[in-house]
Amino acid sequence: MHNLRKLLRQLQFEQRAFWRNPASAVFTFVFPVIILVVLGNVNSHARFQVGAHSYSYDDYLAPAMSTYGIISATFVSLAMILSIRRDSGVLKRFQGTPLGSTMFIVSILISSLINVVIMMVLTIGLGMISLGVHFPANALETTAIMLFGAVCFAGLGVAMAALIPNSDAAPAIVNGIFFPIAFISGIFFPISGSSILGRIGNFFPISHYTTAVFDAYNPIGTAPKVAGTDVLILAAWGVAGILLAIRRFKWEPSRR
Amino acid sequence: MDIIEVDNVRKSYGDNEAVGGISLRVGEGEVVALLGPNGAGKTTTVEILEGYRKRDSGSVSVLGMDPWHAGSAFRSRVGLVLQECALPPGLTVLELLTLYAAYYEHARSPKEVLALVGLEGVEGMRVRKLSGGQQRRIDLALALIGDPALIFLDEPTTGFDPGARRSAWEIVKGMQSIGKTVVLTTHYMDEAYALASRLYIIARGKVVEEGTPDAIIQRSQRRTRITFSHADVHELPPVEGDVQRDGGSVVVETDVPLKALHTLTGWAIDNTVNVENLEVKNPSLEDVYLELTNA
Numbered sequence: 365m366h367n368l369r370k371l372l373r374q375l376q377f378e379q380r381a382f383w384r385n386p387a388s389a390v391f392t393f394v395f396p397v398i399i400l401v402v403l404g405n406v407n408s409h410a411r412f413q414v415g416a417h418s419y420s421y422d423d424y425l426a427p428a429m430s431t432y433g434i435i436s437a438t439f440v441s442l443a444m445i446l447s448i449r450r451d452s453g454v455l456k457r458f459q460g461t462p463l464g465s466t467m468f469i470v471s472i473l474i475s476s477l478i479n480v481v482i483m484m485v486l487t488i489g490l491g492m493i494s495l496g497v498h499f500p501a502n503a504l505e506t507t508a509i510m511l512f513g514a515v516c517f518a519g520l521g522v523a524m525a526a527l528i529p530n531s532d533a534a535p536a537i538v539n540g541i542f543f544p545i546a547f548i549s550g551i552f553f554p555i556s557g558s559s560i561l562g563r564i565g566n567f568f569p570i571s572h573y574t575t576a577v578f579d580a581y582n583p584i585g586t587a588p589k590v591a592g593t594d595v596l597i598l599a600a601w602g603v604a605g606i607l608l609a610i611r612r613f614k615w616e617p618s619r620r
Numbered sequence: 621m622d623i624i625e626v627d628n629v630r631k632s633y634g635d636n637e638a639v640g641g642i643s644l645r646v647g648e649g650e651v652v653a654l655l656g657p658n659g660a661g662k663t664t665t666v667e668i669l670e671g672y673r674k675r676d677s678g679s680v681s682v683l684g685m686d687p688w689h690a691g692s693a694f695r696s697r698v699g700l701v702l703q704e705c706a707l708p709p710g711l712t713v714l715e716l717l718t719l720y721a722a723y724y725e726h727a728r729s730p731k732e733v734l735a736l737v738g739l740e741g742v743e744g745m746r747v748r749k750l751s752g753g754q755q756r757r758i759d760l761a762l763a764l765i766g767d768p769a770l771i772f773l774d775e776p777t778t779g780f781d782p783g784a785r786r787s788a789w790e791i792v793k794g795m796q797s798i799g800k801t802v803v804l805t806t807h808y809m810d811e812a813y814a815l816a817s818r819l820y821i822i823a824r825g826k827v828v829e830e831g832t833p834d835a836i837i838q839r840s841q842r843r844t845r846i847t848f849s850h851a852d853v854h855e856l857p858p859v860e861g862d863v864q865r866d867g868g869s870v871v872v873e874t875d876v877p878l879k880a881l882h883t884l885t886g887w888a889i890d891n892t893v894n895v896e897n898l899e900v901k902n903p904s905l906e907d908v909y910l911e912l913t914n915a
Contacts, residue, residue, distance in 0.1 A: 366725055373722035377711070384710035453706030460670065460700040461723045462692035462766070616672070 370467055371474075378475035382441075392441050392479065393486065396433035400425060400487055403552065404495040412554050414587065423498055423583035424554060426491030427506070431577050432551050433483040434514050435542065435570065438476050442521030443528060443538045445472070446613075451531040455615045465615070473518055480514040501582035509580045509590060513573045516602025520569070522609035529618065545570050569601035621684065622647050623770055623801050624669060629678030631664055638664040640825035641678070651792065651802040653816035655809070657913050661825040662805040663703055666774050669803065670700055683770060696724050699763035703774040705756050709748035713758060716747060717765060724766035733761040737791055753784040760791065771795060773804040777811060789814055809906045823913040833905050840911065842903030844877035846884065848895050857887040 383389050403425055410421035449455045458468055484507070491497035500506040524541075528534050546552070548561040549571035555562045557571075565571040572594040579590045624646035631639040639661045646652045654662045667673040668680060671687035671694060680686060685694050707716060717730035734740050737757040747755065756776070763771055773792070777785045792815050795802055806812055812819050813833045821829040821836070829836050843861065849869040856863065860883075861874025874880040877900060888895045 370722050373719050377708070377715075377719050380715065381708055381710050449708075453702065453704050454708055456672070457700075457702060457706050457762075459672075460695065460698075460702070461720065462695040463723045464692055 367467070370463065371471060374463065374467060374471035375475055378472050379478065382445075382475065382479065388441060388445065392436045393433070393483065396429045396436060396483070396487060397490060399432070399552070400429040400490060401494060404491065408495065414554075417584070417586040419583065422491065422495040424578065425552075426488055426495065426497040427500075427577050427581040427583075428551050428574050429491070430484055430487040430510065431513065431570070431574050432546060433487050434480050434510060435517050435546070435573075437479040437483050438514050438518040439521040439524065440538050440542055441479070442472065442476060442518055443524035444531075444534050446522060446525035447528040447534045448531040450525065450614060451617050453617055456617070459615045469522070473515075476518055476521075477511070477514060480511065484510055498583040500580070501585050501587075502580060505590065506577065506580040506582075509576050509595070512595070513569075513577070513598055516569065516598050516605065517573075519602045519609060520605035522613060523605040526609055526612035526614065550574055569598050572597045623650075623683060624803065625679075625681040626665075626669070627679045629665070629668060629680060630676045631661075631668060631673060632676055637825055639668070639675075642820075642822070642825070642827055643678075644820060644827070646801060646803055648801055649796070649799055651796050651804070651815055651817050653812040653819040654803070654805045654822055655807070655812040655816075655819050655909065656805075656822035657807055660822045660913070662807075662822055663774055665822070666772055666803065666805055670698065670772055671695075696766055697769050699766060699768035699771040701756075701759050701763045701771075701773045701776055703778075705752075705759045707747045707755055707758060707762075710746065712744055712746055713750070714743040716758065717761060720762045720765050726767055727765050728767050730761075730765070733764045736764055736794065737761045738787060753780055756780070757788075757791075760788075764795075768800070770801045770803070773802065775805055775807070777806070777808070785811070809904070809909055813905050821909060821912050828912045829908070837903055837905055837908055840903065840908040842907050842911075843873040843875050844903065845901045846872040846874065846877065846880060846899070847901070848884075848898040850888070850893050850895050854887075854891050854893055857883055859883050 404422045407421045411418050412421065412424065446455070459465065488497070488500075492499060524538060528537055545565065545568045548555060548565035549568060550562070550565065551570065551574055555565060557563070557566060562571070576590050576594040576598065579587045581587070622645045624644060626642060626644040628641045628643055629639055630637065630641055642661070642665055654665060656662050664673060668675050669682050669687060671690060674688050683694065683697055687694060711719070713734070714730055717733065721727035721730065730743065734743070737760050739754060739757045739761065742750065742754065747758065750758065760776070776792070777788045780788060789811070792802060792804070804815065816833065818832055819830070819836070820827050831839070847870065851868055856865070856870065859872055859874065859880050860876050861872050861880055864871045872880055872884070881900065887893070
């Protein structure tokens with residue numbers, strides 16, 4: 365009972381801290397929404413070919429922006445929040461209480477998964493309403509893949525926070541890694557897997573995530589099945605992130 | 621058994637030995653100060669006691685537990701104020717206190733701890749809107765909310781203005797009066813003197829002196845200093861003690877201040893010497909401290 369109350373309070377704290385910080389809330393949510401609306405409207409007549417089938421760009425963009433938003437709400441957001449809290453001493457202060465580090469991490473992960481669900485509903489809903497995007501052919505599978513990716517990128521976010529030397533450098537490092545990889549991973553436009561960019565992108569988890577989400581989303585019912593390799597590569601990155609996070613994450617400002 | 625028992629604890633960072641064999645005892649209900657200059661090893665010592673740092677060697681028992689291996693049973697009985705105050709900026713005071721209260725099984729109410737730190741009526745304010753001193757008091761309120769038996773205060777008044785320091789002292793005295801054991805670090809002599817029932821003077825990672833403030837002064841065998849200046853060229857009378865002259869200013873260090881003063885004032889009146897800035901200073905904790913920590 366006491367642990368449940370602790371968890372709920374801590375979760376409430378994480379949600380308050382997130383939504384009351386305009387920088388985190390705005391950047392996490394407004395950016396993918398703006399990209400979705402702007403690129404979606406600019407390219408609304410564009411079509412592209414996957415195998416023998418032709419898709420509208422908007423049907424491609426909406427699930428891709430969902431993955432973009434999910435990575436923002438997990439990887440980017442956790443790397444920033446944790447490195448800022450570590451450097452300001454907030455984490456050290458938490459560590460001095462009976463809260464417990466497991467409870468702390470579990471709470472912030474649940475909190476970011478809440479944001480992920482809001483992000484999914486927001487991007488897909490907006491895509492459907494304003495761009496005429498199709499509803500996922502297999503909503504359950506899509507949700508499962510999206511959430512699975514969210515957990516992997518959350519692990520990578522904690523690992524990233526462990527690698528960031530100080531919080532001043534956090535935005536530059538995190539966005540400097542996220543944007544270029546997102547671009548070559550076909551988050552904004554489809555990129556051929558056989559091109560040079562595509563091949564570089566395939567090394568990283570984002571392209572596999574985007575592909576898996578698109579295949580599950582299957583907007584006009586003709587996409588291939590979700591590839592096991594995409595899920596496995598995503599999982600491998602997630603596990604690597606979680607292991608690195610466990611080994612390297614520090615609770616105190618790095619001064620010595 | 622004492623609340624804190626520390627024997628010969630050592631801790632190095634690379635080649636730099638921060639704590640070089642410190643032993644301490646803190647009994648229940650005591651207010652004990654670790655007094656020493658910056659870099660003396662006070663914070664490292666306290667952080668070993670708080671469970672933040674692992675000692676290299678020596679034994680540590682706090683509330684009967686080894687802080688490094690102790691979990692939430694230890695954390696729920698210890699209140700901390702760290703050297704740097706770091707509170708999540710977006711919450712209101714009441715939200716923050718309610719959050720911390722949920723961590724403890726037997727928490728005090730937010731209202732109660734705000735009264736203890738003398739900060740009522742700020743419940744609805746966002747933490748970032750509070751002044752530095754107010755944030756520090758909220759930090760203290762958070763340390764008290766779990767109703768801990770033992771409280772660590774690491775330089776609790778650094779950066780305070782004199783008024784805020786006085787009120788912080790009243791709070792610490794209040795904690796002692798409700799039976800809490802307090803360990804504080806400070807580099808302010810007056811703070812140690814005003815608050816501590818016993819103190820450890822720490823320099824270069826070692827305890828150089830220990831006891832009540834008065835006992836430490838007495839043991840130091842410092843002498844009373846008589847200082848004055850005079851413009852005339854008269855020879856000084858023979859005085860018991862050491863006399864230093866620099867032009868017209870004179871410093872006399874003596875074990876018999878009354879007698880020396882009598883000699884000097886008698887001499888001045890007899891010879892109509894115009895004595896200025898006459899001062900008699902008893903040895904202070906500061907003198908002893910400076911002597912011990914500069915050696």
